[in-house]
Each structure stands twice: as structure tokens, then as C-alpha cells.
């Protein structure tokens with residue numbers, strides 16, 4: 001695919017502008033990685049992005065994907081998440097409400113987004129009480145999605161059993 005001005009995703013265009021400002025070449029590979037992230041509202045892993053690229057006939061090395069994701073995060077267009085799964089996830093920041101929180105299903109790995117005016121208010125009030133000016137905050141709820149619960153999944157307890165003798 002050719003990335004000309006006519007068929008370019010406007011967000012890919014913003015990334016191209018960022019690259020030029022940084023004195024970095026706007027390559028077809030970089031544009032393809034950006035397009036892969038921007039094409040989905042999901043919180044994608046590097047493997048997800050790699051799969052998307054392959055489905056579109058592009059085979060890039062993982063190193064190229066990682067380096068481009070790093071640039072996308074630095075540009076502010078993409079947010080990186082570490083939900084403690086042993087890999088990172090990436091989401092497009094501009095496509096929707098930038099302030100949202102996540103629920104991560106420990107069984108399926110599904111990520112559900114939610115918003116809460118009340119949490120925003122609690123963050124403001126708590127920070128004010130400590131004379132703290134909040135810049136941003138993160139809230140992740142771990143557990144089981146409805147679908148996982150309905151299929152009988154359980155949260156496995158991974159720590160040591162009964163660490164404290166109580167008798």
C-alpha cells in the first residue's frame with residue numbers, strides 16, 4: 001500500500017508530522033505500525049499488532065514494531081499500559097475520552113473501559129487535601145468479566161497459602 005496524502009489516516013498524518021519534527025524519516029513501516037494501532041479501539045499487545053500487520057500483508061520484525069511503538073508513545077498519540085500480564089498493551093489516545101479507567105479480566109485478558117465522575121472528584125479532593133496537584137492517575141480493577149464468570153472461571157490465588165499462623 002502506498003501512503004499518499006489522499007488515503008492517509010489523519011492520525012497517521014499527525015505521527016508523520018511528529019517524525020519530521022524529530023528529524024526522523026517517515027517510512028512505510030512506521031506508517032503501517034501507526035495505522036495498526038489506530039485501526040482498533042482495543043488495547044493491543046505487540047503480538048496483536050504483528051498479527052494485524054501480517055493480515056495486511058506486512059511482515060515487519062518485532063524490533064521495528066517495538067521501536068515504532070516507542071516513538072508513538074513519545075509522540076503522545078499512543079498510551080502504553082502494563083497490566084502486570086508480562087507484556088505491554090497499546091491504545092490510541094486521540095480516538096476517545098482520554099480519561100478512562102480499565103477493568104482487566106484475569107481469565108480471558110479482556111479489557112473493559114469505564115469512566116467515573118465520582119472517581120475524578122475523589123482524586124481532586126484527595127489531592128487537594130494533601131496540597132498535591134494531580135497531573136494524571138490510573139485505576140485498574142482486576143477480576144473476572146461476566147463472560148468468564150458465566151463460563152465457570154475462577155481467580156486463581158497465586159501467593160503462598162496461609163502465610164500467618166493465627167493459632
Ligand SMILES: [Zn+2]
Nearest residue numbers: 091100102113
Ligand atoms: Zn483504555
